[in-house]
Amino acid sequence: MIDATHDQGLRSWVASANGHSEFPIQNLPLGVFSRPGGEARIGVAIGDKIFDLRAAAEAGAIGPAIAPACREPVLNALLGESAAARTELRQTLSELLQERAKPRPEWLHATADCVLHLPARIGDYTDFFAGIHHATNTGRQFRPDNPLLANYKYVPVAYHGRASSVVVSGHEVRRPNGQRKPSAEMVPSFGASRNLDYELELGIWVGPGNALGEPITIAEAADHIAGFSLLNDWSARDIQGWEYQPLGPFLAKNFATTISPWIVTTEALAPFRIPQAPRPAGDPAPLAYLSDPRDQANGAFAIVLEVLLQTPAMRAAGQAPQPLAQSNTRYLYWTVAQMLAHHASNGCNLSPGDLFGSGTISGPSPESYGSLLEITEGGRKPLTLPSGETRRFLEDGDEVIFRAHATREGFARIGFGECRGVILPAPASGGSLRE
Incomplete structure (x- = not known):
């Protein structure tokens, strides 16, 4: 899967792309943007610019088979193309943006002048539980002697989430209300979550998908994964x-x-694939x-x-965001192909x-824990920040920022952009069960 588009020596006529820490010409992630007052259209992140894929398609610079999908206002049709078609588009984009190509500045927009949108219409959202260290750490807080349930090492555990409330980076997040019952209280109360948390996750975008009743085999699954974003699965621990x-x-x-708004394609990540970590002695082999x-x-x-x-x-004092943790996708217990194959194994239909x-x-x-629940041991050991502030969980006005990058000797570093969200106060409560 590694080809000429991954060549570390490639340079672009888009000057800001050369040496860019996230969006060099070797990345070419897909997203949806609009200019002020304009309509949404598909673009490609390149340096500090957005390459207008719709404009290129309308000018005949994109192959006729895939050009209609490039003219859509969202990425669903493009995600639904075959892996071969996506690879061909990537090669075309690389050629159009290379230093030796004819510059087309009319197809560029400054990212700072654009609005970034959700990249696709999300028909369904499923959240897995494939981080075994997180599963163990959280399970230990409730079941010290048996942190992982019996099914964990056999089944890629997941639940169906809510697609309608997925928002793009920068969208403010309002603290939720709900029922809470701390162990010291006899009955529940209704009100704002006191234990609001983040969860550091990888977002996985489905490609072509399958018809209802037709499973996707594990051998086929990789072809149905179109790309990746960063994902913050906000969690109200006390309500949960x-x-x-x-x-x-x-x-x-x-x-x-x-x-995060950009989808880093499966093809862009080809140099950063690694073997799945061997399972510890005594763990069952996958079925x-x-x-x-x-x-x-x-x-x-x-x-x-x-x-x-x-x-x-920190914001008022002009202080930079404080790093809390650094982790790595190599710690996932299940591969993304196993997640997708399991999801479709009963004939469940997945869509682009x-x-x-x-x-x-x-x-x-601890320095690699992906949630405050783990860092503060359920709030029992508050985190002290360099500013002198402490946090059990998130407070109103806090901003959580995720970043990610992939590096390998002999290849250009690529990144994902940011996944940001600021916490707003909870809406006025409609009442309390204890009133």
Whole structure:
């Protein structure tokens, strides 16, 4: 899958792309943007600019087979193209943007002058639980002697989330109301979440998909994964702790999920594929429908993920966001192909633009934990920031920022952009069960 588009020596006539830490010509992520007062259209991030893919398609610079999908206002049709068609588009874009190509400045827009939108109409959103360190850390808080339930190492555990409340980076997130019942209280109360948290995840975008009743095999699954974003699965821990048994999260999760606006394609990440980590001795092998030698040899990714926090006091003082954790996608217990194959194994139909969350990606040590629930041990050990402030969980006005990048010797570094969200106060409550 590595080809000329990944050549570290490639340079672009878009000057800001050369040496860019996130969007060099070797990346070419897809997104949806608009100019002030203009309509949404598909673009490609290149340096500090956006290449107008619709304009290029209308000018005949894109192959006729895929050009109609490039003229759409969202990415669903383009995500639904075959892996071969996506690869051909990537090669065309690389050729159009290389230094030796004819500059087309009329197809460029300054990113700072544009509005970025959700990249696709998200028909369905599923959140997995594939970060084994997170699953173990959180399970240990409730079941010290048995943190992982019996199914965890057999099943890529997941729940269906709420697609309608997925928002793009920069969209403010309002603290949710819900029922809460701390262990010290006899009955629940209704009100604003006191234990609001983030979860560091990888967003996984479905490509062509399948018809209802027709499973996708593990050998085929990689061809149905179009690309990746960053994803913040905001979580109201106190609401979740009361409501989740026996059916899982509801109001604790469905109030908001934030994603970064650019989809880094599967093809762009080809140099950063790695073998799936061997399972520890004693762990069961994946069942046959989730077992594929090629996926185990090349189905994981080495992507560094970072969490930063900026409080209102830090913002007022002009202080930069404070790093809280750094993790890596190599810590996922299941590959993305296994997640997709399991999702479709019962004949569930997946569609272009459907979104998966990987589950919180924590590493084995505290500096790699992907949530405050883990960092503060459920709020029992507050985190002290360099500003002198402390946090058990998120407070109003806090901004959480995710960043990610992939590096490998001999290849250009590529990034994902940012996934940001500022917490707003909860809406006025309609009442309390204790009133």
